[in-house]
Amino acid sequence: MGCAPSIHISETQTVYPGAREAEAAPQGPAAAAALLPPAPGRPGAPEPEAAAAAGAPSAEPRDLKASTSHVQFGPMRFRADPPQVLLVFVKDDSQCKGFRKACEKAGFTYIVVQDVKVVLTCFLAAHHDIIIIDHRNPQLLDAPALCRSIRSSKVSENTVIVGVVRKRDGEESVMPLISAGFTRRYVENPSLMACYAELLQLEFGEVRSQLKLRACNSVFTALEKSQDAIKITSENNYIQYVNPAFENTVGYESGELIGKELAKVSVNEKKGDLLTTINSCMKMGKEWQGIYCSKNGDNVQQNVKIIPVIGQGGKIRHYVSIIRVTNGSNKDEKMKEPAQADIHTASQSGKHRDKRKSSLDVRSVTSRASEVAIQRRHSSVARIHSMIMEAPITKVINIISAIQEDSSTLVTEALDHVLEILRTTELYSPQFEAKNEDPHANNLIEGLISDGFRRLSGNEYTLSTNDLQQVPSGLFTSEFLHDVPPRIAQAMENEDHWDFSVFELEAASQKRPLIFLGLKIFARFGVSEFLKCSDTTLRLWLQTIEAHYHSSNPYHNSTHAADVLQATAYFLCQERVKRTLDSVDKAAALIAATVHDVDHPGRTSPFLCNAGSELAVLYNDLAVLESHHAALTFQLTTRDDKINIFKNLERSDYRTLRHAIIDMVLATEMTKHFEHVNKFVNGVVKPLAELEENKDGDPDADASHLMLRTPETRTLIKRMMIKCADVSNPCRPLEQYIEWAARISEEYFSQTEEEKKLNLPVVMPVFDRNTCSIPKSQISFIDYFVTDMYDAWDDFADLQELLQHLDSNFKYWKGLDERNLRGLRPPPELYQ
DSSP states (O other): OOOGGGEEEOOOOOOSTTGGGGGGOOOTHHHHHTTSOOOTTOTTOOOHHHHHHTTOOSSOOOOOHHHHSEEEETTEEEEOOOOEEEEEOSSOOHHHHHHHHHHHHHTOEEEEEOOGGGHHHHHHHHOOSEEEEEOSOTTTOOHHHHHHHHHTSGGGTTOEEEEEEOGGGTTSOSHHHHHHTOSEEEEOOOOHHHHHHHHHHHIIIIIHHHHHHHHHHHHHHHHHHOSSEEEEEETTOBEEEEOHHHHHHHSOOHHHHTTSBGGGSOOOHHHHHHHHHHHHHHHTTOOEEEEEEOTTOOSOEEEEEEEEEEOGGGOEEEEEEEEEEEOTTOTTOOOOOHHHHHHHHHHHHHHHSOOOOSSTTTTOTTOSSSOOOOOOSSOOHHHHTHHHHOOHHHHHHHHHHHHHHTSOHHHHHHHHHHHHHHTSSOTTSOOOOOOTTOHHHHHHHHHHHSOSSOOOOGGGOOOOSOOOOOOOTTOOOOGGGGGSOHHHHHHTTTTTSTTOOHHHHHHHTTSOHHHHHHHHHHHHTTHHHHHTOOHHHHHHHHHHHHHTSOTTSSSSSHHHHHHHHHHHHHHHTSHHHHHHOOHHHHHHHHHHHHHTTTTOOSSOHHHHHHHTOHHHHHTTTSSHHHHHHHHHHHHHHHTOTTTOTTTTSOHHHHHHHHHHHHHHHHTTOGGGHHHHHHHHIIIIIHHHHHHHHHTTTOTTOHHHHHHHHSHHHHHHHHHHHHHHHHTOGGGSOHHHHHHHHHHHHHHHHHHHHHHHHTTOOOSOTTOOTTTOOHHHHHHHHIIIIIHHHHHHHHHHHOOHHHHHHHHHHHHHHHHHHHTTOOSSSOOGGGGO
């Protein structure tokens, strides 16, 4: 950080007060006795005169290791590590040395900073518990300004900041220091014992209090995630807190409640009478338990328990209301102890429930089965609204899962079969079995309502015996790769790594990256051998496909196709994906990635529908672009034998491959985004997590392998794979992501301008070149579309590197937005 010359870090490795003197100090109860100075008459204590004669200090060395290792905060108990101290002194004078020696004596880790410019950097790196700033020389160090700078950081909320003042300033008002953000004032006194006493008072006073305040964050997190509705009021019945479950239960938003007097909240007559009864019990300091209805007067019954909380002076300081919704038939049901009920629920749900990190299901208030996984990364707007976007089938699955917890073995097994059916991809598409006794009916049904593919089940799904033999990167059989110009070959050297830059290849190939990258990746996966086509045919096909991408499009061009192809190839190399997909799946995925946006006009499907374009008319306004990409691919490929990469395939293999390619291209349509993600979560991630948990996490367990090998499961995996590859920009290294953000924004700006020019409805009004905030648009895209999808994909394919990029990229856009910047980068002056 460039601050090493101005920083002194303590070398002490001691983790308890007493430092060097305490090495010989007694342990256990004897150490506790050493906490107090020797007092006359205390057993085992020397007389003052004898101690003075021996040259002993007035206070014995202390060992607080046993007594300070844990802090009790109500029923909560946690470890208290020795405080970290940041000493800010321009000069290493006697006062600075006094605090340094006191830190060593107390066993505190400390840093001395003499360069004011690096104070904030050092603090943000270590988050010290105590900061002591020298305020004796305003000409050399503006202590109030420095304190305000530190307080401007959110992480300083629980930091204790002490200002050291001159003796002659000790009688002045402390208000200027308090206003600047200081916690305490210390009148200069370089004595070791004075500094030591100050540190101990800080540790057991302010620092310990701040430690407890920090612990409150975990309590509030538990309250926010609780499925019980919880409300906290003051002793005067003013509402101080309500959790999200309370808002959903009573029909109010927190803004309508917090700060309001409970009696003045508008309620219906039934509830008003009930609240009078509740208030009378609360005034007497008694618990109250009963049932009342919600705000809208419907038939939903709610068990409520009101608990008075005793505070300072033995008086009631708060009331906690805990509400649990029950159905109307359970009016006489008494509410169990909430804490015990919650613990039971958590322990039960952990046995065989959802291990997914995403928020698609855990936010449902109807679900007691979903395990609330660790919340990672940023606070997401999508998570706040995830309950709104939750699919109905997800709610049904969660309800059934909750019922299973308290059901008999027979019922649980039956419900498992129900869940297995519900998690299939086609709930309303029957699977017909051959009926030998009535072949006419069988042929009639299959001829009229099938899509040309005989619907098979389980291992009946038949594929070509050809297999894709992946070749290590750099060893290829394609003759054309030997003639690639050196600059292009160099740009493709690390194409099998996630940090591969397609923009370097775009520049080296003069905006023809798809043919070169396609040849290399297809050769690496042996696609030509699988398709039984020559390298010449494959090269001509790639040339044709790339020629039908519009190079004039800022975003949807062949560079985007090459980027999606590279991401797909990267995903196919992940261990679980590699084990799960067959040769035809891999070939279909690579081809689909190559063609998924061919002939894209640089305008969205809604634009084409609003403009009444020929494509919109042809495809009846349904999946217009995706249908066109898939159809044109096969039109271009099959009309000329010289480029027909499918011409040597068996009819059945071609039909299977064609179906898989079309399905994957259509999966990139964003109107079905949440449907595809929910199907993947409920059809792959959750069942796999349950099977592996029951098999002690063995990924090669028979049940897991069989589940992954079903055609339905592989279809869901392929759809999710190309969807993630299609929108992988936020998971790329930052510089690549910024370039993609610039390109897609330019394309949307151009569409908005054309819509206004043609007097068409503006599909995305926020993409106005003059007013658009690119950081806000990227934050929204990550929140609503990327985070949950990549969480689910990571659960399956294990892609931590990508999630780390996603985290840091989100923080980058968030930082720009917090500074009200609308562009791609901060202005140059902020870099200095």
